[in-house]
Amino acid sequence: MVVADGSNVFGTNLSGLSFEGQDVLWAVKNGPSTLYRLIRDGANWRPDGVGARTLNYRNGQGDPDAEAVVRTPDGLLVATERDGDDSGSSLLKVLRYDPKSTAKSQNASAEWDLTRDLPAVDDNSGLEAISWVPDSFLTAKGFRDERTKAVYNPASYANHGTGLYFVGLEDNGTVYAYALNQSGSTFTRVASFAGGFGSIMDLEFDPASGLLWSTCDNSCQGRSATLAITAGKFAVSATYNRPTQMPNLNNEGFAIAPTCTSGRKQVVWADDDNTNSHALRTGTLSCAAAAKAQADDGWQQIGAGMTSGVSGIAVLRRSDDVVDALVVRDNKKPGENRAIRVRIDYGEVGKVDAIEWPGELPVDLEAVEPVPGRSGEYIALASAGKGFRFQLEGTQLKVLATFQVPAGLAGDNYESFALKTVRDHLYAVWADRGQDARSSTIYSARLDVASSTFGKVRTVTFRVPYPATDVRHISDLEITADNRILITAASDPGDDGPFDSAAYVAGKLGKDGAITLATREFGRYPGHKIEALTCLSRSCDRILYGTDDEAAGGAVRIGKF
Numbered sequence: 001m002v003v004a005d006g007s008n009v010f011g012t013n014l015s016g017l018s019f020e021g022q023d024v025l026w027a028v029k030n031g032p033s034t035l036y037r038l039i040r041d042g043a044n045w046r047p048d049g050v051g052a053r054t055l056n057y058r059n060g061q062g063d064p065d066a067e068a069v070v071r072t073p074d075g076l077l078v079a080t081e082r083d084g085d086d087s088g089s090s091l092l093k094v095l096r097y098d099p100k101s102t103a104k105s106q107n108a109s110a111e112w113d114l115t116r117d118l119p120a121v122d123d124n125s126g127l128e129a130i131s132w133v134p135d136s137f138l139t140a141k142g143f144r145d146e147r148t149k150a151v152y153n154p155a156s157y158a159n160h161g162t163g164l165y166f167v168g169l170e171d172n173g174t175v176y177a178y179a180l181n182q183s184g185s186t187f188t189r190v191a192s193f194a195g196g197f198g199s200i201m202d203l204e205f206d207p208a209s210g211l212l213w214s215t216c217d218n219s220c221q222g223r224s225a226t227l228a229i230t231a232g233k234f235a236v237s238a239t240y241n242r243p244t245q246m247p248n249l250n251n252e253g254f255a256i257a258p259t260c261t262s263g264r265k266q267v268v269w270a271d272d273d274n275t276n277s278h279a280l281r282t283g284t285l286s287c288a289a290a291a292k293a294q295a296d297d298g299w300q301q302i303g304a305g306m307t308s309g310v311s312g313i314a315v316l317r318r319s320d321d322v323v324d325a326l327v328v329r330d331n332k333k334p335g336e337n338r339a340i341r342v343r344i345d346y347g348e349v350g351k352v353d354a355i356e357w358p359g360e361l362p363v364d365l366e367a368v369e370p371v372p373g374r375s376g377e378y379i380a381l382a383s384a385g386k387g388f389r390f391q392l393e394g395t396q397l398k399v400l401a402t403f404q405v406p407a408g409l410a411g412d413n414y415e416s417f418a419l420k421t422v423r424d425h426l427y428a429v430w431a432d433r434g435q436d437a438r439s440s441t442i443y444s445a446r447l448d449v450a451s452s453t454f455g456k457v458r459t460v461t462f463r464v465p466y467p468a469t470d471v472r473h474i475s476d477l478e479i480t481a482d483n484r485i486l487i488t489a490a491s492d493p494g495d496d497g498p499f500d501s502a503a504y505v506a507g508k509l510g511k512d513g514a515i516t517l518a519t520r521e522f523g524r525y526p527g528h529k530i531e532a533l534t535c536l537s538r539s540c541d542r543i544l545y546g547t548d549d550e551a552a553g554g555a556v557r558i559g560k561f
Contacts, residue, residue, distance in 0.1 A: 001245040004044050004268065005280040010036070014270045014279040016068035016078070016130075016202065017255035020099065025255065027270060028055070028066035028078055035066070035076070035097065035106065045268070045280055050102050057083070057095070058108040064095060067252070068168075068202055072132040074161045074182055075099055075109070081126030081170075090123045091115060094130065094165065094180065112180050112187045114167070121171040128252065129168030129175075129195075131203035131212065138164065141210070144232030146191045151232065157190075159183040164190055166212065168200035175203065175214065175227075175234070196225030196236045202254040208265075208287070211237065215254040217272070222248050230300060231348045238304050238552060243283050249275055260287035286496065299528065299547070299555040300349040302327070306495070307336045309548025310556060311415070312368035312476070313532035314378060316341065316392075323536065325556070326355075326392065327546060328365040328380050330531075338362060339380075341395060344544070347558055355395045362388055366531070367417035367476060371449055372426060381405070381417040381430060389449070403452035405430055408459075409441060415531060416477040416487070419447070420509055427513045428454065429485065431462070434473035439463040442474070442485075442506070444513045460507075460515045466524070467491035467500045475501070475531045480540045483509045486561070488530040488545070495550040501530035503543075503559075523559060535561075 016028040025038040025045055033055040038045040055064055055078065063084030070077050076097040083091050092115045095108040114127070135154040145152040154160070157179035164177045177191040195203075195214040204213040211226040212234055222242030227234040242248070246269075253270025264284040271279050302308065311330040315323060323344040329337055339355040364383040371377040371389070377400070380388045385405040391398045405414070405428075412432040420427050428447040434440030439461040446455035463473045467489060475490040485507050491500040502524045507517040525545070532546035540561050547555045 001243040001281055001283045002043065003278045003280070004282040005278055006044065006046065007277045008274070009046065010274065010279040012274045012279075013272055014274070015128075015252040015272055016066065017253040017268055017270050018070045019255050019257055020071040022257055022259045025268060026069050026071055026076060026099070027253065028069045030065040030067060031063075031084060033064045033066045033080075033084065035069070035078075037099075043282075050104065053101075053103065054105040055095070055097065056105065056107045058111050060107045062086075064093065064108075067126075067128045068130040070130050070132050070165075071099060072161075072163065077130060077132070077165060079127040079130040079167055081128070082123040088123055090121055090126050092118055092121075092126045094127070094167065094178075110182065110185065112178075112185055114176075114178070114187065117187070117189055118169060118176065119172060121169065125171035126169065127167050128170040128199075128201050129203040129214070131166045131205045132163050133166060133205050133212065134163040134207075136162075137207070137210065138229075141229040142232050143229055144191065147188065152190065157181075157188060166203055166205070168195055168203050168214065170199050170201070173198045173200045175200065175212075191233070193227075193234045194236070196227065196239060197223065201252045204254050204256050206256050207258070208260075213254065213256065215251065217252055218248045218250050222246065222251060224254070237301050246281065246283075247275070249273065249281075256285060263287050299557045300344070300347070301553060301555050302340070302342055302349055302352055304553040306551055307331050309531070309550065309554040310546025311366045311531045311548050312380065313534050313544060313546040313556070314368045314370050315534055315536060315544065318536060321345070321347070323544065323558075325534075325544060326368060326378065327532075327554075328368045329554075330364045330366055330383070330548065332363050334361065338365060339397065342556065344556060344558070349556065353395050355392070355397050357397060359399060362386070366415040367430075369417055369419050372419055372421050374449065379417065379419065381414055383413050383415065385412070385414055387417075387452070389452070401452050405443070406445065406454050406457050408432060408443060411438075412441065415472065415475050418477050418479045420479040420483065422483065422509060422513070423511050425513075427509065429477065429479060429509065429515070431474040431477055431487075433475060434463060434471075436469070436471055440473035442477075442515055444509065444515055446513060456513075458514050460517060462487075462506060462517060462519075464489040464502065464504060464519075466502050466521065469493070475529070476533050477506070478533050478535055478540075478543075479509055480535060481538045485509055485515065486533065486540070486543070488533050490529045490531065492529050497527070497529070497549065497552070499527060499529035499549060501525040501528055501547075503530070503533065522561060528555065
């Protein structure tokens with residue numbers, strides 16, 4: 001993070017930012033209402049030759065309290081919360097200006113008064129954020145129209161242009177999506193949703209990632225959130241702290257450059273307080289992170305951050321399209337969660353309940369599996385080969401026994417464990433994950449659950465052709481009703497990715513516990529590190545996947561086999 005303007009160029013109240021291409025940045029401030037067209041000046045941004053442009057309402061009067069700006073195919077759209085000439089009264093208007101005008105004083109060419117359509121707020125807690133999302137993106141993602149209760153259809157809104165406008169209300173942190181009639185002053189609310197924080201200061205849609213960014217000021221410690229369309233609605237996919245080098249500033253403006261340079265794109269913040277005589281600061285955002293987010297269709301976040309991943313998953317109960325699942329996590333330190341219950345309702349994550357692990361805490365749990373014939377019993381396996389057999393009722397967990405899988409090869413790191421009854425004999429199958437040139441080893445043996453003892457161990461080596469780098473050849477495995485062995489493989493270059501995963505049929509478990517390999521790929525999932533899979537039915541026509549995306553947290557998804 002570095003300062004990106006000259007000393008006292010803008011003063012206080014700079015509140016909104018929006019890129020036009022890579023080398024033009026629009027900015028607005030209030031008190032008085034001012035628009036700037038900024039151009040690059042080395043590592044800094046400075047006003048163009050026109051300098052400050054005064055903004056007026058359409059009638060040429062007033063002092064619109066400009067809080068946010070966005071450059072779109074319709075022009076420059078500015079969100080305002082009051083008339084500075086009549087302070088004390090809320091006036092929630094969106095105003096449109098001509099970006100080609102070089103006039104020092106500019107009247108709005110159109111305005112939309114949203115005051116009566118939005119909750120009543122005081123004059124300093126109104127519209128603070130605005131962004132624009134193209135119709136092509138919204139329809140491709142199946143965005144839901146809350147007015148029609150159907151998938152959004154742009155043809156339903158005459159003269160609205162080619163996208164919807166999203167405005168954020170500071171008072172409640174809610175985002176409202178509008179179709180604005182560009183030929184008049186009418187509008188229609190299409191949807192609304194939580195922005196991720198109690199307050200909201202700016203919105204920024206990043207087409208490269210398909211994410212809508214929501215930012216908060218020093219009242220939220222400078223945090224930001226990304227929102228993605230899931231099941232037709234924008235929902236928070238991740239939250240972020242402010243950059244470590246940045247003080248807790250009153251940042252009210254936020255913009256992301258459209259183009260990557262050397263794998264990163266510029267991010268700009270506007271500080272309303274002009275701290276230390278500077279209003280603009282810049283940082284960078286990884287373009288790999290944007291590519292990852294673009295791959296997130298269908299994934300449901302169940303937690304953000306390093307301790308919220310999914311390393312193993314098992315079905316607790318399934319009824320129609322409602323799934324209750326048990327998730328184990330590979331956490332290692334005291335105080336970090338080891339297991340949760342998750343409800344997935346029609347593809348969406350609903351209730352998430354933490355499970356307290358009594359007594360000795362397992363270290364690095366990597367897999368979990370129901371025990372056939374023993375209702376409510378499960379076995380979880382840690383990476384070093386220690387197994388935990390436990391009973392689960394609701395969120396109450398009771399450890400019944402612990403054991404160690406038979407010794408394998410030096411350096412084995414286990415990420416998978418499955419159980420299958422074949423001809424009245426219970427077999428356990430587990431695998432070392434492998435790493436790049438080192439193949440995975442799959443182990444199988446009969447298991448006596450009551451005594452935690454294993455029979456003769458059989459082995460077979462296995463590797464995948466894809467992913468090709470930083471690859472764990474087996475990150476989890478599952479055995480179907482007809483004894484096919486399904487596996488996932490994952491690429492893990494580090495905590496920030498980029499990740500990649502693929503799913504395979506690896507082979508078949510024989511009646512004597514031997515494994516015959518016959519590899520066939522059936523799915524790829526770029527942008528995620530899948531570490532868990534389980535069948536949702538006897539036929540395994542649908543599979544529940546779980547990811548451990550390290551710094552980006554964990555997610556689940558239902559996919560087809």
